[in-house]
Amino acid sequence: MKIGVIAVQGAFIEHEAALQKLGIESIELRQKSDTQKGYDGLILPGGESTVQGKLLKELDMFDTIKTQIESGMPVLATCAGMILLANELSNDAHAYFQTIPMTVKRNAYGRQLGSFHTEADFCGIDKVPMTFIRAPYVETVSPDVEILAKVQEKIVAVRYKNQIALSFHPELDDDTSIYNEFLKMIA
Ligand code: GLN
Numbered sequence: 136m137k138i139g140v141i142a143v144q145g146a147f148i149e150h151e152a153a154l155q156k157l158g159i160e161s162i163e164l165r166q167k168s169d170t171q172k173g174y175d176g177l178i179l180p181g182g183e184s185t186v187q188g189k190l191l192k193e194l195d196m197f198d199t200i201k202t203q204i205e206s207g208m209p210v211l212a213t214c215a216g217m218i219l220l221a222n223e224l225s226n227d228a229h230a231y232f233q234t235i236p237m238t239v240k241r242n243a244y245g246r247q248l249g250s251f252h253t254e255a256d257f258c259g260i261d262k263v264p265m266t267f268i269r270a271p272y273v274e275t276v277s278p279d280v281e282i283l284a285k286v287q288e289k290i291v292a293v294r295y296k297n298q299i300a301l302s303f304h305p306e307l308d309d310d311t312s313i314y315n316e317f318l319k320m321i322a
Contacts, residue, residue: 136321139164139174141200143190145182145215149306154178157314170199176209176321179216181268181304184241187215188231197231204234209320210298211313217300218271225274235295236277243272243289243302257292258283260312265291265303272302 138154140147142163151161161178164170177200179187191197204210204220212220219231221239244251250268257263265286273290276282283299284292291302297320305313 136160136176136318137162137174138176138178139169139172140178141180141187141191141196141216143194143196144186145180146213146304146306147178147180147182149304150178150180150213153306153311153314157311157318159318164196164200165194167195167199170196170203176211176317177203179210179212179219180306181214181216184215184218184231185229188219188229191231201232201234204232204298207297209317210234210300211317212298212300213304213306214268214270214302217273217302220298220300221273235280235293235298235300237273237280237293237295237300238275239271240274241271242269244270253286255284255286255291257313258294258316263305263312264308264310265305266307267291267303270302273300 138161140161142165154161220235222233222236223238225238225240252266254262281294
């Protein structure tokens with residue numbers, strides 16, 4: 136099994152390290168030719184969604200990756216990655232891959248609560264650690280989107296078909312339960 140990690144900007148190295156700990160091979164997707172290399176799943180890391188969206192288009196990677204997602208490639212998206220998957224952003228006119236019918240709010244926790252750590256249930260798993268960094272949350276979902284986790288009444292994790300999207304950063308905590316959920320979709 137091999138996971139392609141989008142590596143144009145942001146926290147991709149942390150995902151690679153987490154996968155390595157699980158004994159899973161990853162490849163960095165830095166340029167268009169990398170998207171043809173063959174992989175079984177995709178990770179969209181945290182970072183700055185506007186920069187990532189712009190770079191993916193400039194590097195001519197955007198359409199290929201969108202097609203891969205729409206064709207059923209399993210996806211794990213964290214933070215900025217969640218923003219890239221949303222059909223719509225409530226506080227930004229941009230939208231990117233638009234592969235999950237949900238509305239996401241960027242930088243949704245405001246300045247005071249810019250970064251925080253908590254634990255919450257995730258899809259029936261008790262107390263999964265969650266690290267939020269200038270995080271988005273999901274404001275609305277269409278009925279066929281499964282809600283995997285809520286924190287303070289806000290939706291912070293969803294699954295839609297082959298895609299899991301998270302407001303927080305599992306790559307920054309030692310707990311592997313979220314990666315296991317993702318790997319289950321590939322197996
Ligand atoms: N605030 C960032 C954005 O809007 C996301 C933050 C993150 O990925 N940690 O893209």
